[in-house]
Amino acid sequence: MKKIFYVAMIGLLIMPRLGAQEQKGAAAEMMKNLQIVEKPEAVPTRAQPGFGSINARDMMTIMTFLSSDQLEGREIGSRGYDTAAAYAQSLFALWGLKPGGDLPKPAGGPFGPFQPQQPAAKPERGYLQEFEMKEALESQTSAILESGRSGFSRVSRSFAPEIDFVFSSILPLEVSAPLVFAGYGISEKSISYDDLAAIDVKDKIVLILSEAPGKDDAASPFQKKEIKEKYFPARPSRHGGIDYTKAAAIIKRGALAVLVARNSLSENGDIHREILARQQVSDDKPILPDSRKKLLIPGSKAFPWEGRSIIRISREMADAILETANETVESLQNKITSRYKPHSFRLPGSSSLRLSNQVRYQLLKSANVIAFIEGSDPQLKEQALVIGGHLDHLGRRGEYIYNGAEDNASGACGVLAMARALALNPEKPKRSIVFCLWTGEEEGLLGSRYYVEHPVFSMDNTMAYFNLDMIANSWDEKGLQRMLRMLNVKEGEELLKKIKPENFLPLSLSAEAPELKSSLQEANRSVGFDVLYRETAQNINRMGGGSDHASFAMAGKPWAFFMTGMSEIYHTPADSMEKFNGATMEKVSRLIYLAAFLLADK
């Protein structure tokens, strides 16, 4: 799981500083979404044998191996990951689950050895779903502004990569085109404000500002509640959220590239501070000798923030570009906010920008591990519920091994334990259940994104997805107190008196999925967590790419995301076995097993 999401996870539970009325509302809202089970009910008999088989001892045994030094932190493309995958597939086979991976490749290929005509035995699938990715080894980027009339008076100015500009993608780009300034790049019909109305962006490079006009001006039309949350979100997404949505929309209108300059002065000259921050070394995070692999799946649908032609630039570079029109970012902000009317224009015909991102790649292969239990109903077995968690982690960096016990050997163990449980449970739910262990989550949810585009059961027949990412840790008093402090509301204490910290489970799920929520509530009546349900709108930009449920959200599927407590050891070499006892992992896995059984049996 990426840091952004860890922070957002806290944010999800913790409302931004709120006014008195809002505070009351927040605590009441939380109260409404809290399910506390005084005395757990009996587990439905039909699901009981499997439920009982899920136990901490076996899960800790598997987790110890997966997070051992031998597997060197299971980085995608490493022997450690491939060994973990081979181990998982042997367990699926041992427990008799059906393979959900690739069909065997035809031996010898079109010109290979002659095969005497044999009766065509139905080819058997394996458990591995293999796919190739492109790994960006190095990229050379440049940005050169040319202005002035042709001949001697033409001047060109080049900017510093990673200081003045950062490409947001590892996809190659070569463009040179005239420039257009398009304000904030906003088309907001609800307040009849449109920066793009009066200009043609086709085949141009478009400069826009982030956020929206009037960030701190109560009179701004962008201060209306739902609009404000859209353009000035309380929890800005690390992926640039709305700015990338704006840029992606402008690209759709035919622009060749979009430059996004920061709107807020406080972030002036932010580009390299942001990079420094990203590279900052904190006590619990040793220096990573080299950053993570930069990977992409050729032809795969990109997340909004992965657009090849979206470039973040510094205020200095934006002012240099606007100088050709005798403007600055500040002068244009003032023009726009004076009447909250757009002020978009084409820069003088003579000025153009040349952008280049040359990338050297190599191919890398990895695999998801997939198995399924077929449903018991002749019709409904064609439909499936998917349960998954990523198996990969950060690998080894110099002498540091990132064992990734919590992230995400714990979730992988949950998936395996539930697969065994359902395999040995005599009765099967009506619909099928698919168990997936993903590769490449740490490098951009690659395994789950590949699966969504190459599913075992079609996406139309996929009813929902349960995601397990970090399920071994539990909340403690300190964590809940922190939540109380952040809520800074008195009522919070009443609420927290009701919750037993070690029994607390914050549960994010997609909104508008009543069946999914009711199955979880029904299952929890037999398991007995103090669950706080957080329903999130199916807005990929709001979610950011935090964990593998985002891939299913992107495909419009209902999802539930299971992550237990917070821990400071996240993404550090300290994330190792001795920190865990398996109790929470067992309980969460039993909850998901039962909820999945009930949902697939509806």
Ligand SMILES: [Zn+2]
């Ligand atoms: Zn993770």
